[in-house]
Amino acid sequence: MSALLGGMPQEQITSSLRQQIFLDPQTQEWQPADEYLSGNVRAKLDIARAAAQSDPDFAVNVQMLERVQPEPLTAADINVKLGTIWIPPEDIDHFIRDVLHPPFYALNKIKPRILMLQSSGMYPIRV
Numbered sequence: 001m002s003a004l005l006g007g008m009p010q011e012q013i014t015s016s017l018r019q020q021i022f023l024d025p026q027t028q029e030w031q032p033a034d035e036y037l038s039g040n041v042r043a044k045l046d047i048a049r050a051a052a053q054s055d056p057d058f059a060v061n062v063q064m065l066e067r068v069q070p071e072p073l074t075a076a077d078i079n080v081k082l083g084t085i086w087i088p089p090e091d092i093d094h095f096i097r098d099v100l101h102p103p104f105y106a107l108n109k110i111k112p113r114i115l116m117l118q119s120s121g122m123y124p125i126r127v
Contacts, residue, residue: 014030018060019033019060019064020032020033021033021036022036022037022060022061022064023057023058023061024036024044025047025048025050025051025055025058025061026044026047033064036061037064037065037068038068041065041068041069041070042069044061044065045062045065045066045069048061048062048065049062
């Protein structure tokens with residue numbers, strides 16, 4: 001790198017580019033800020049904190065990664081539509097029972113079978 005910049009020592013180059021490039025403690029490779037401060041920044045922060053304990057040069061990584069952490073999601077921030085393929089049919093069954101509140105005597109008689117049709121995303125319910 002120093003040969004490309006007129007023979008400047010690497011330490012001078014990296015210090016002049018501080019906060020524009022970051023040494024990734026996991027790969028030990030330099031990355032531009034837009035690449036290093038994106039992606040799974042929570043995992044990168046954990047790695048940077050561990051590295052900063054043994055090498056204080058990584059403190060700047062920790063500081064900048066803390067600035068770009070996303071706000072944690074709450075349950076109210078998550079919207080799920082019935083028909084989403086990653087919801088198991090058993091969860092749909094529990095949801096129906098919680099919403100409809102069938103009487104106690106009917107709980108054992110009502111045994112809904114919920115199937116998800118992969119082709120249409122429909123949930124035909126058989127009681």
